[in-house]
Amino acid sequence: MGQKKEKTTIVLFSGDMDKAMAAFIIANGAAAYDHEVTIFFTFWGLNTLRKDEIVHVQKGWLEKAFGWMMPRGAKKLGLSKMNMMGMGPKMIKHVMKKHNALSLPQLIELAQEQGVKLVACTMTMDMLGLQQEELVDGLEYAGVAGYLGDAVDAKVNLFI
Amino acid sequence: MGQKKEKTTIVLFSGDMDKAMAAFIIANGAAAYDHEVTIFFTFWGLNTLRKDEIVHVQKGWLEKAFGWMMPRGAKKLGLSKMNMMGMGPKMIKHVMKKHNALSLPQLIELAQEQGVKLVACTMTMDMLGLQQEELVDGLEYAGVAGYLGDAVDAKVNLFI
Amino acid sequence: MGQKKEKTTIVLFSGDMDKAMAAFIIANGAAAYDHEVTIFFTFWGLNTLRKDEIVHVQKGWLEKAFGWMMPRGAKKLGLSKMNMMGMGPKMIKHVMKKHNALSLPQLIELAQEQGVKLVACTMTMDMLGLQQEELVDGLEYAGVAGYLGDAVDAKVNLFI
Numbered sequence: 411m412g413q414k415k416e417k418t419t420i421v422l423f424s425g426d427m428d429k430a431m432a433a434f435i436i437a438n439g440a441a442a443y444d445h446e447v448t449i450f451f452t453f454w455g456l457n458t459l460r461k462d463e464i465v466h467v468q469k470g471w472l473e474k475a476f477g478w479m480m481p482r483g484a485k486k487l488g489l490s491k492m493n494m495m496g497m498g499p500k501m502i503k504h505v506m507k508k509h510n511a512l513s514l515p516q517l518i519e520l521a522q523e524q525g526v527k528l529v530a531c532t533m534t535m536d537m538l539g540l541q542q543e544e545l546v547d548g549l550e551y552a553g554v555a556g557y558l559g560d561a562v563d564a565k566v567n568l569f570i
Numbered sequence: 571m572g573q574k575k576e577k578t579t580i581v582l583f584s585g586d587m588d589k590a591m592a593a594f595i596i597a598n599g600a601a602a603y604d605h606e607v608t609i610f611f612t613f614w615g616l617n618t619l620r621k622d623e624i625v626h627v628q629k630g631w632l633e634k635a636f637g638w639m640m641p642r643g644a645k646k647l648g649l650s651k652m653n654m655m656g657m658g659p660k661m662i663k664h665v666m667k668k669h670n671a672l673s674l675p676q677l678i679e680l681a682q683e684q685g686v687k688l689v690a691c692t693m694t695m696d697m698l699g700l701q702q703e704e705l706v707d708g709l710e711y712a713g714v715a716g717y718l719g720d721a722v723d724a725k726v727n728l729f730i
Numbered sequence: 731m732g733q734k735k736e737k738t739t740i741v742l743f744s745g746d747m748d749k750a751m752a753a754f755i756i757a758n759g760a761a762a763y764d765h766e767v768t769i770f771f772t773f774w775g776l777n778t779l780r781k782d783e784i785v786h787v788q789k790g791w792l793e794k795a796f797g798w799m800m801p802r803g804a805k806k807l808g809l810s811k812m813n814m815m816g817m818g819p820k821m822i823k824h825v826m827k828k829h830n831a832l833s834l835p836q837l838i839e840l841a842q843e844q845g846v847k848l849v850a851c852t853m854t855m856d857m858l859g860l861q862q863e864e865l866v867d868g869l870e871y872a873g874v875a876g877y878l879g880d881a882v883d884a885k886v887n888l889f890i
Contacts, residue, residue, distance in 0.1 A: 416882055421728070423592055425651060428773055432743055432889075435853070439874035443882075453588055454651050472665055479652060491745060491774050492799060505792055505857050533595070537665050554599035561726045562576055562603075566881045568741070568889040569592075569728040581888070583752055585811060613748055614811050632825055639812060693755070697825055714759035721886045722736055722763075729752075729888040 416445045417564035421557065424570055425454030425480070427487035427499055427514060433570045434517035440566065441524035448564075449521070450557040452531035455570075456540060457481045458518070459530060465544045473539020480538070483546075484514045522548055529556065576605045577724035581717065584730055585614030585640070587647035587659055587674060593730045594677035600726065601684035608724075609681070610717040612691035615730075616700060617641050618678070619690060625704045633699020640698070643706075644674045682708055689716060736765045737884035741877065744890055745774025745800070747807035747819055747834060753890045754837035760886065761844035768884075769841070770877040772851035775890075776860060777801045778838070779850060785864045793859020800858070803866075804834045842868055849876065 418440040422433045437447045451459055462483040469477070481487050492498040506513060512520065521528065529550045535541070542551070550556075561567045578600040582593045597607045611619055622643040629637070641647050652658040666673060672680065681688065689710045695701070702711070710716075721727045738760040742753045753769060760767045771779055782803040789797070801807050812818040826833060832840065841848065849870045855861070862871070870876075881887045 421592075421596075423589065423730075429743065432741075432773060435874055436741075436878070439878050443875070443878055445882075453592060472661060472668075475661070476665075501792060501795070502857075505796075505859070508792075509856050511853070511857060533671070536669055537662075537671060539665070554595055555603070558596070558599050558603055558726070562605075564725075565884075566878070566887050567726050567728065568887065569730050570743075570889050581752075581756075583749065583890075613752060632821060632828075635821070636825075693831070696829055697822075697831060699825070714755055715763070718756070718759050718763055718886070722765075724885075727886050727888065729890050 416443070417447075417560065418445045418566040419448045419450065419557070419561045419564045419568070421450045421452060421569045422455035422458065423453050424490065425457045425487060426490035427484075428489050428491070428502070429570050430455070430458045430484065430487060431514050431517060434514065434521055436568065437526050438517060438520050438524060441521065441526050446527075448527040448529060448557075448560045450529045450531060450552075450560075452534050454480070456530060456534050456538070456545075458484050458487065458514075459528065459545045459549060460540070461544060461546055462486065467541045467543055469539045469541070476538045477540070477544075484518055487514070576603070577607075577720065578605045578726040579608045579610065579717070579721045579724045579728075581610045581612060581729045582615035582618065583613045584650065585617045585647060586650035587644075588649050588651070588662070589730050590615070590618045590644065590647060591674050591677060594674065594681055596728065597686050598677060598680050598684060601681065601686050606687075608687040608689060608717075608720045610689045610691060610712075612694050614640070616690060616694050616698070616705075618644050618647065618674075619688065619705045619709060620700070621704060621706055622646065627701045627703055629699045629701070636698045637700070637704075644678055647674070736763070737767075737880065738765045738886040739768045739770065739877070739881045739884045739888075741770045741772060741889045742775035742778065743773050744810065745777045745807060746810035747804075748809050748811070748822070749890050750775070750778045750804065750807060751834050751837060754834065754841055756888065757846050758837060758840050758844060761841065761846050766847075768847040768849060768877075768880045770849045770851060770872075770880075772854050774800070776850060776854050776858070776865075778804050778807065778834075779848065779865045779869065780860070781864060781866055782806065787861045787863055789859045789861070796858045797860070797864075804838055807834070
């Protein structure tokens with residue numbers, strides 16, 4: 411009889427590059443340990459999952475405004491500290507490359523390859539007017555009940 | 571014999587409206603799942619619980635200064651991102667109303683109706699000079715030992 | 731036969747004084763309850779552990795730039811809110827002293843006395859160019875696998 415897998419869940423609330431990287435590094439580590447891992451993307455965290463091209467969908471002017479003001483995908487996120495109008499992320503990306511660390515888009519790809527479940531918060535999508543066509547492929551969609559269903563069976567539950 | 575209830579705890583450290591909303595949405599979801607839920611309000615998170623009217627209490631000048639500088643209650647909190655000197659919160663409140671989402675004050679009311687335990691951190695109150703008369707009704711008061719007593723029995727423990 | 735100890739882990743990602751204080755207050759509380767406690771310092775959180783004097787080590791210009799821009803140790807950290815170009819931390823330190831609360835350096839000392847395990851994230855050290863000589867004594871060094879090894883046995887796991 412197979413042993414039940416450990417579970418790990420992460421709520422990614424933040425839309426900062428450094429925090430998203432921390433979330434994916436922990437998620438990929440846990441997946442490498444054979445945990446069932448879920449990242450639940452809510453509020454600004456959802457921007458991590460936006461496609462980087464402009465997708466034409468019907469939406470109200472306020473939802474359009476949010477769409478324009480928020481970063482369009484993982485490559486566009488700023489830093490929570492020392493952002494320095496975009497110079498900070500460039501410096502961080504430079505040292506990461508130098509040290510052969512995976513970039514955020516590569517960390518996301520690895521997570522998908524390892525079967526990390528990426529869940530977009532439907533309440534946030536509704537509120538900020540983000541539609542499925544605007545987000546990357548391979549996501550699941552759920553609300554807080556879906557998140558709690560995973561979290562209650564997990565040993566490691568983080569809010570980032 | 572009754573089954574023991576699942577427990578969920580949240581430390582709300584942040585004084586941002588969006589993070590407070592995330593805390594209460596998760597708390598209310600867990601309470602609807604019949605968890606025993608505690609939110610422990612510490613540092614800036616305590617501002618969520620301030621009454622919105624001015625309460626006259628005796629305090630030192632530094633404590634008074636903190637009182638004036640910090641937001642007075644859930645309606646006055648700013649956003650962690652895109653605050654734009656108060657325009658961000660107005661936009662968010664507008665889209666929330668449009669989508670029939672509960673506002674933060676309504677989320678707090680629902681939490682109290684559902685029996686979510688709201689605990690004010692006594693150490694923070696002491697440090698920032700906040701007194702019980704300045705906070706909303708129906709709270710419990712405890713320090714870090716009280717929080718840990720709940721957290722150690724809980725499966726989902728988040729720091730927001 | 732001795733009962734197995736409860737475990738508590740905290741990831742300290744943030745480099746803010748108030749968040750570092752929250753982390754150490756919870757860690758010291760859990761240690762006083764006889765938990766095995768680990769704080770894993772990653773990203774900006776690592777600045778908490780820098781020595782406050784300048785340590786001469788060989789490093790590239792970008793790593794040197796990070797070294798100069800980031801706060802040099804627990805006494806130099808800013809606040810996540812109301813930093814007001816350094817006036818906020820001064821005010822907080824003043825009220826803490828008035829209320830006989832432990833300062834951050836004292837909280838760190840207490841944690842070390844109580845046997846809280848302080849772990850520096852080696853990936854962050856590599857990326858930001860921080861070397862062991864630049865960090866305080868008595869640390870352990872590990873990557874995400876080391877953190878997960880502790881977290882999976884712990885009941886309380888927080889990301890701060």
